Each structure stands twice: as structure tokens, then as C-alpha cells.
Amino acid sequence: MKSGQSVCIFPEGTRSRSASLIKGKRGIILIAKLCRLPIVPIGIEGTERLMPINDEDMGKERFFHADVRVTIGESFYIPERSDNENRRKYEEKTIVIVMKKIASLLSPEYRGIYGE
Template identity: 50%
Template sequence: MISPKVAKFINSMPMGIRKYISRKIVSTYLSKYAELKVSGTENIDAASKPIIFIGNHLSNADGLILSEVLGKYDVSFVAGIKLTGDPITALGMHNVKTINIKPNSADKEALTTIISNVKAGKNIFIFPEGTRSRTGSMIEGKKGVILIAKLTKATIIPVGVYGTEKLMPIDKDGNMSSENFHNAEVFVNVGKPVELLAREKGEEKHVFEERCLTHMMKSIAALLPEEYRGYYK
């Protein structure tokens, strides 16, 4: 893995050069370390556009892998803004089209951008858990995805990814610059579109939202081996 010092140097270059170099670096690492196995992309081709992709989150390699798999669908990934603050992850993010969002907050500006993008016909990818799982399996999702789905009425397609936690394990001390690539099989399973549930007569809003969220998250869990389903077994 390149050093933070080298990453900072590359990040100081003009954007065009920066993107070119970072793409070459990421492509080299993925080719060397990831044995990628993909299934279900025919579900994307058959679906109405635009699409909100929803998936589980195990590693900082998720965006790199999924951007590679979904490249021809021009997907923007909703990503925590802190990724741009680390020289290594910032370099990797040049390979991923993103909409930055402030984690653990009601980032109205980011939500407006996300909704505007989808209404304009653009595809987006959301990790409803909001952060990488430190347990190696699914953690509880957050309800923001329900609001986006309701306001845009876009097609929702679940994606299950696993093996990325072995490809690029999370650093136990939270230092993203020290996270390295390792040889691993990586699986990406794309599911069929999921319908947004209808609110039942007299159903309280929070109950409805929780039911919708569980429905969405279980559609992701169904694409994963049981040991990865965690909160949604």
C-alpha cells in the first residue's frame, strides 16, 4: 500500500492527473488482490431507472469494488465526508463518484442533493447502516433511506457484498491510512427490485418506517450467507 506521504503528494496534483494516477493504483490493487465474483446484474438491466441501490457495508473497499461492478450504470455513492479528510481514502475516492454526507446528523443539504439527483434520473448507492460494520455482519439500518425512497419513487435494488472485510480489514484503532489490501474472494450479489411498502390504515409513522426499513434490510440480508446477516437474521 502506498504511504500517506505519497498519497498527499498525489492529492496535491491537478485533478485530472490525480484521478488518472489514483485509478491506475486502485485498478492494480484490485486486479492483484481481489478475486471478484458477481451475480444478478441482469436485475439491473431489466429494472426501471433511476435506481436507488442499497447495500451492506463491511470495508472501505466496498465503494471501490461496487464502483467497478456498477461502472456502466453511472452510480453516485452516498459517502461520509470524513473519507475525503484522510490522504489514503481521499485518493481512493477519486475512483468513486460520490455525494458527501455528514454522518450522524440531519444533513439537509446532502439529502436535497441526493433527492435532486435521483429525480433528475441519476442512479445512487446508499449504505443504510451508515457506517462500516465492525462485527463482520449487518448492523441496524437508519431510516434516511425510507425518506429518499418515498420522495423519489425510484426503483430500489438490494446488493449484498461480502469478502471485502478480508480484502481490506478495518483497522482496530480507526486509522484508515493503515488499512491494507489482502488476497480475498469478494462476492457481489445483486437482487431483484424491492417494493416500498404501503402504510397501513391507522399505522403510526414510526412503526411504518421501521417496518419498511426492516423489509429493505432483509432484502439485502437475503443476498448474503447467514453468518453475514447479523441484526437481520
């Protein structure tokens, strides 16, 4: 990132079994704060058909032909944490902001817990 390269981070930390968004993890917040760089939200739909999860034999998933839709949103900076704000609550609030920005780029059936 210091050399100007982009890094793609999936804030959920794993593949969703339901093909919709699941709870994001706080690591993206730490990285964004330390690097002081904007986040570019990207919504990806259709990967559940491209490489379905194989629960019986993890690591043996196969690729299939599938239409995948990628939508790139507007970059944004995470909000600053106020001096009196609890760190954990700040991180939880901020990951919801990040995930809702991603959800806004997806069709309703892919928004998962961020679809409200």
C-alpha cells in the same frame, strides 16, 4: 436520480465491526419515499478481508487482495404508509423489510441481526 442515474446507499451508515449486517438506518426509507423509485438490494460479502478495520489508527486502513462476492436482487418498492400508521413504527417496520431483502442475498454468517 432525476437524470436516471443510480445511487448506491449503504443503509447501515457505517462499516460493521463483525462483517455481518447491523441495524439499518431509516434514511433509505425517506429517500425511497421522496423519489418514488424502486430499491435494488445488493448483498456484498468479503469486504472485511479487502479492507480490514484498523481501530488503532482509523483512516490508515490498507487494501488487501480478497475475493468479494456481490449479489444483486430483484428491485422492489417500499410499502405505502397507511393514514393511521405511526410514522416511526412504519419506518422501523420498513427498514426491516429492506434489510431482510439484503440479508436474503448473503450467506448465513453475514446476515447478522436479520438472519432469523
